[in-house]
Amino acid sequence: MAATAGSALRIRAVSKTFPTPEGGEVLALDAVSLEVADGSFTVLLGPSGCGKTTLLRCIAGLESPDSGEIELKGVRIDDVPVWKRRVNTVFQSYALFPHMTVAHNVAFGLQMDKLPKAEIARKVDAALEMVRLSGLGARRPSQLSGGQQQRVALARALAKEPEVLLLDEPLSALDLKLRRGMQTELKRLQRETSITFMLVTHDQDEAMSMGDQVAVFDSGRIVQVGPPRDVYLAPRTRFVADFIGEANILQGTASAQTITVPGFGVLSTDALATDGVAAADGQVFIAVRPESVTILPAADGNGTVVDATFVGGDLHIDVKVGDVVISARQAGAAPGALSAGDTVRVAFPSGSVRVVEA
Amino acid sequence: MSRARGTGESLKNFPFFGVISIIVFAFLYVPLVFVVGYSFNANRVVTVWKGFTFDWYAEVLTNNDIQRALMNSLRVAVVATMMSVLLATGLAVGLIRMVRAGRTFAWSLIMAPLIIPEIVFAIGTLALFVQIRVPLGVEAITLAHVAFCIPFALLPIRARLRSIDLSIYEAAADLGANEWPIFRRITLPLLMPGIVAGALLAFIISLDDFLVSYFLAGPGGTTLPVYIFSMIRNAITPGVNAVSTLLLLISLLIVTGSYLITRRRRY
Numbered sequence: 001m002a003a004t005a006g007s008a009l010r011i012r013a014v015s016k017t018f019p020t021p022e023g024g025e026v027l028a029l030d031a032v033s034l035e036v037a038d039g040s041f042t043v044l045l046g047p048s049g050c051g052k053t054t055l056l057r058c059i060a061g062l063e064s065p066d067s068g069e070i071e072l073k074g075v076r077i078d079d080v081p082v083w084k085r086r087v088n089t090v091f092q093s094y095a096l097f098p099h100m101t102v103a104h105n106v107a108f109g110l111q112m113d114k115l116p117k118a119e120i121a122r123k124v125d126a127a128l129e130m131v132r133l134s135g136l137g138a139r140r141p142s143q144l145s146g147g148q149q150q151r152v153a154l155a156r157a158l159a160k161e162p163e164v165l166l167l168d169e170p171l172s173a174l175d176l177k178l179r180r181g182m183q184t185e186l187k188r189l190q191r192e193t194s195i196t197f198m199l200v201t202h203d204q205d206e207a208m209s210m211g212d213q214v215a216v217f218d219s220g221r222i223v224q225v226g227p228p229r230d231v232y233l234a235p236r237t238r239f240v241a242d243f244i245g246e247a248n249i250l251q252g253t254a255s256a257q258t259i260t261v262p263g264f265g266v267l268s269t270d271a272l273a274t275d276g277v278a279a280a281d282g283q284v285f286i287a288v289r290p291e292s293v294t295i296l297p298a299a300d301g302n303g304t305v306v307d308a309t310f311v312g313g314d315l316h317i318d319v320k321v322g323d324v325v326i327s328a329r330q331a332g333a334a335p336g337a338l339s340a341g342d343t344v345r346v347a348f349p350s351g352s353v354r355v356v357e358a
Numbered sequence: 359m360s361r362a363r364g365t366g367e368s369l370k371n372f373p374f375f376g377v378i379s380i381i382v383f384a385f386l387y388v389p390l391v392f393v394v395g396y397s398f399n400a401n402r403v404v405t406v407w408k409g410f411t412f413d414w415y416a417e418v419l420t421n422n423d424i425q426r427a428l429m430n431s432l433r434v435a436v437v438a439t440m441m442s443v444l445l446a447t448g449l450a451v452g453l454i455r456m457v458r459a460g461r462t463f464a465w466s467l468i469m470a471p472l473i474i475p476e477i478v479f480a481i482g483t484l485a486l487f488v489q490i491r492v493p494l495g496v497e498a499i500t501l502a503h504v505a506f507c508i509p510f511a512l513l514p515i516r517a518r519l520r521s522i523d524l525s526i527y528e529a530a531a532d533l534g535a536n537e538w539p540i541f542r543r544i545t546l547p548l549l550m551p552g553i554v555a556g557a558l559l560a561f562i563i564s565l566d567d568f569l570v571s572y573f574l575a576g577p578g579g580t581t582l583p584v585y586i587f588s589m590i591r592n593a594i595t596p597g598v599n600a601v602s603t604l605l606l607l608i609s610l611l612i613v614t615g616s617y618l619i620t621r622r623r624r625y
Contacts, residue, residue: 060532061531061532062531082528082532083531084534089528093523093525095525095526095529096526096529097529098548108543109534112534112535156533157532157533160533
């Protein structure tokens with residue numbers, strides 16, 4: 001099978017079930033397919049237990065899929081044992097070897113490749129310099145901070161110059177400030193090495209800021225793949241709209257080119273197809289981002305302000321319309337422009353409404 | 359909580375707390391003080407103090423029978439320790455891969471000798487050895503010691519093995535290591551403190567074993583504890599105290615030595 005040029009990794013219909021302690025089975029991966037471009041930064045995003053880490057472990061060879069194919073640079077690797085795959089993993093727990101120095105940790109993988117001593121020494125130095133740990137090679141992992149241990153784990157995997165670097169929630173153990181720094185650092189490393197990075201996270205901000213491509217997982221399936229901006233602006237399902245950023249999810253009735261939502265009247269969907277999305281009785285879900293919602297004071301309005309708070313430079317407004325509460329953001333609104341109890345007109349400008357799958 | 363602390367406080371103020379502690383310590387150590395103290399007694403009558411002397415040590419150390427018994431004990435203990443630690447390490451590493459149900463059953467089987475009455479084990483081993491014609495003596499004792507030392511050696515090795523994060527093995531495999539390099543470069547060095555502790559335990563257990571050794575000694579297979587027993591059958595001589603003190607000294611040296619070694623390598 002010939003590989004598409006520029007594809008580092010190709011995953012086709014990979015499924016994996018695990019036995020549960022109760023004797024049942026759980027489908028961790030449900031026919032997952034994904035293509036990863038060479039030299040790209042792909043983020044697997046989803047809540048815990050959605051299967052994203054299982055996919056990473058299948059690529060690494062730490063789990064074997066029940067069915068499906070995994071191709072690395074056009075070559076199937078399903079049957080290649082973990083130690084022969086040209087992919088390396090940065091583990092969530094770092095998994096550093098506690099009885100070895102930092103330099104020996106980094107050298108381990110190179111020694112397994114039986115490289116000459118001088119070359120190993122050179123590569124270890126280069127890897128440690130790349131993650132800014134030069135001079136700490138003689139330390140034990142226990143003598144380093146969490147952030148430094150993280151860098152050792154990175155250097156250890158990068159020193160092997162893998163075709164794909166897999167990162168399993170690498171930043172989850174770091175505090176917020178350190179995490180932001182490491183995000184920038186990871187982007188830099190990816191650019192400098194041109195190695196394909198594949199990162200697993202449950203943090204949507206992390207996914208949005210780091211990925212060239214984001215794959216959103218929900219219950220063992222990839223529900224949407226695309227550049228972060230596209231996924232944010234055009235969520236395909238209710239889950240994606242809700243999980244990435246904030247969204248007002250409303251239920252309406254579809255007919256021809258319009259959707260009727262109680263409290264808002266008839267909305268234009270701007271030729272957004274509701275085919276195959278709407279239920280038999282025409283019920284559909286729509287998603288509207290809070291920053292797209294317009295709110296104007298109006299005596300004959302359809303809603304009542306429940307809460308209006310300044311957060312940073314934005315005014316966060318909650319408006320009760322009928323039975324639902326709509327969240328809205330107004331950038332640069334004057335303080336006191338709106339306050340609780342005001343009657344307002346809530347509207348969704350054309351183009352802001354997305355029809356999403358349930 | 360304040361209540362919990364209050365309980366601790368009142369326990370400390372319990373009037374007999376100090377007395378009980380003293381009784382316990384006396385119980386544990388007065389016999390030892392007796393043995394060590396009277397080993398320096400310059401009187402052939404053991405219980406009457408006459409003066410300080412090293413004579414008994416000189417006598418004991420030049421006694422050929424005691425020398426032979428000590429050598430037997432050390433030979434048995436060294437070989438039994440090495441064999442049991444080797445087997446225990448293999449068992450621990452092998453069993454971790456077994457399926458859950460089988461593993462629990464296997465562990466119980468291996469650990470059972472810890473609670474089986476030693477006399478039962480001794481009689482059983484003797485009967486077996488006689489049946490299959492294993493000649494009694496040092497080799498027979500060594501074989502039996504290997505068997506009952508395994509669970510003791512296994513305890514600290516298993517505890518150590520369990521404390522190793524499984525992702526460390528995964529990381530090693532991910533970096534290109536297969537079974538043997540993982541065992542040699544990762545598992546074995548990380549297990550070392552457990553192996554040292556297990557070896558120490560096995561050595562001490564073997565060195566001071568009396569019952570099994572007594573049953574399997576045969577002619578010429580006398581170990582030090584068996585010899586000491588034969589000495590007191592006639593009379594408690596100051597020499598018995600001296601030999602016992604030497605045995606105590608060997609144990610103390612080994613424990614202290616291994617403590618110092620393991621303390622240095624802490625991750």
